[in-house]
Amino acid sequence: MKGALTFGCCLLNLSAFAQPGIAEMQQAKSDLTNDFFSVFDFSLVMATLLGLNGAIKIYHNWQMGKDRIDADVAAWFFAAFFMIIAGAFLRALFGI
Template sequence: MLFVMALATGIRAYAAGNGLSGINEATSMVTSYFDPGTKLIYAIGAVVGLIGGIKVYSKWSSGDPDTSKTAASWFGACIFLIVAATILRSFFL
């Protein structure tokens, strides 16, 4: 009986060691994607900013009275992308 209990304890300790190394490996794999992901989000923010600038300029040139609302919405979208990427990076790393 004592032998069976010792064997079960050894198996549990071995399984916990493999699980811990698997979790550590998964964590390192996930954190390795944050730098390229952050750069991708910054690039998307730059493209959105350029598109928004063109749209605002075209509305402003045509004399549309809704220009300030459009500029605020595009600018807010760019700021959101940059802040979201920074907060996610600081939260998870």
């Protein structure tokens, strides 16, 4: 039992030397920064297209005389608000 425990501790000690260095961490941050901004720009374009689609849907329902469009307007507004907050949250989370 003691031999297995000693062997396990030796393996843990060896795995500590296999951690990535500072150069690899800088490269990962650089890759994340480049990918994040392209994905972030794509999400803004998609949010714009979906927002326009929602606005046209609400306008159509309003013109057709639908009585209760308040829920649709609120859902449309909070979806847009969520997209803005999500972008700021992701920037703060990744430190970009």
